[in-house]
Amino acid sequence: MTGKKLHAPPTMKAAVFHHAYEPLSIEDVPLKPLKESDVRVKIETCSICHTDLQFVDRGLATYKEPPIILGHEIAGAVEETGKKVTAYLPGDRVIVPATISCGTCLFCKSWNETQCENLKIPGNHIDGGYAQFITVDQRHLTRLPDEFSFELGSLISNVLVGAYHLVFDRVNIRQGETVVIFGCGGFGLSVLQMAKLKHAHVYMVDIFDWKLNIARDYGADGVLNSNKCRVCEEGVCEMLKGKADVVIETIGTPRTLVQAINVLHKGGRIVLSGYADNTLPFLVSKIIMDEIKLIGSVGAPIREIPDVIKLLKDQRIRWEEMITGHFTLDKINEALNTLRMGQSIRTVVHPNKTDL
Ligand SMILES: [Zn+2]
Ligand SMILES: [Zn+2]
Structure with missing residues (x-):
């Protein structure tokens, strides 16, 4: 047989x-x-x-x-x-x-x-x-x-x-803009480097110092371990000396989505790229009254x-x-x-x- x-x-x-x-x-x-x-x-x-x-x-x-x-x-x-x-x-x-x-x-x-x-x-x-x-x-x-x-x-x-597409095509980050990236994973570190090519000021937020050290090495203008500050948003705004023009959220949890939108100034752009099935955890009125642009990016x-x-x-x-x-x-x-x-x-x- x-x-x-x-x-x-x-x-x-x-x-x-x-x-x-x-x-x-x-x-x-x-x-x-x-x-x-x-x-x-x-x-x-x-x-x-x-x-x-x-x-x-x-x-x-x-x-x-x-x-x-x-x-x-x-x-x-x-x-x-x-x-x-x-x-x-x-x-x-x-x-x-x-x-x-x-x-x-x-x-x-x-x-x-x-x-x-x-x-x-x-x-x-x-x-x-x-x-x-x-x-x-x-x-x-x-x-x-x-x-x-x-x-x-x-x-x-x-x-x-994916980072190239986000920075150069979807968001078109401009010279001198202040960019905050939530998440120091492979995507966050890639977006950081692409945004630096556009001569933006780029700040990274994560909960692991060893990842933030790589971000600093890759050219981040500032890094923040959000586990080490009482209110993440306050820590970010202190680091930036203000709010951000662009926030890129690469994690996708409700908590980081809220933190991301809270550090954005009026007229800013928030980019969602952390793949998840969560719903948006913030008020519609925030988007309207602050004239925020919400941008998705995939691949x-x-x-x-x-x-x-x-x-x-x-x-x-x-x-x-x-x-x-x-x-x-x-x-x-x-x-x-x-x-x-x-x-x-x-x-x-x-x-x-x-x-x-
Ligand atoms: Zn992926
Ligand atoms: Zn097609």
Whole structure:
């Protein structure tokens, strides 16, 4: 009875999310068949984002119903190509974007790809990067320069290009503006650096000194550990000697959302980018009477990835300090723990390595 085995579909190892409040489970899952213009990418690195914890620890719903493979910060090498793939060969190093847009809807055609009607986020709408392979259409990929590590590719795919999109496109931060960023995670530290490129005055708020030290090193004009002041808002306004033109909230908790809006002056812009399913915890009248602009930001169009690669090649953006841990796929639940404990900025999962 060997026949059955011969015809068994090829499989890969993946960390599968079934239910919130449970560990991810390491399983063999079938490989997705390749369509003509698809590329199968062997995933070298997928870094963990706080959004993943929202699904696992907080019960935030994924768009695709579980079981689903989480992870949206993916870099790897081309393993196999469909018949009509012309742009890539096996072995080519690539970045898989965290937001995949269709390219054909009205929003995509008007250069608002992140508002795509068919937007797909790996690890949310479709299976993501905590697996040995991912299959995507060739047009969504970007080449990872040879001199860049896969870890850097993972950072580019989500936080670096997302921060670029937020600062340069969604908010258009201007020279001399006062910017406060709540959250010193990978996204906060990336936004900080992009805002400094615009010559803004940038202040960071977090509850971990070691993260705030990196922020200072990355050029923050001031940092505040909000656990160390009685009223966070007072501490921030003292640091700023006033209120902010722009506040970027990267955490998404009701408490930090309130703190964020309270440090904004009239006519200011508040940017929400910490993915959560909380409702807004402040008064509508505050938005109206202070003429506040409320701005959302998600991911980035892939056409902005080359701009970020150029900034990195010109050494205008730092990133190495953001990589704080490495785990194999079977240790993914330990890897998630490093985020839970506040010990991580970006913990990297290496799905095709068996030891590190
Ligand atoms: Zn993310
Ligand atoms: Zn579209």
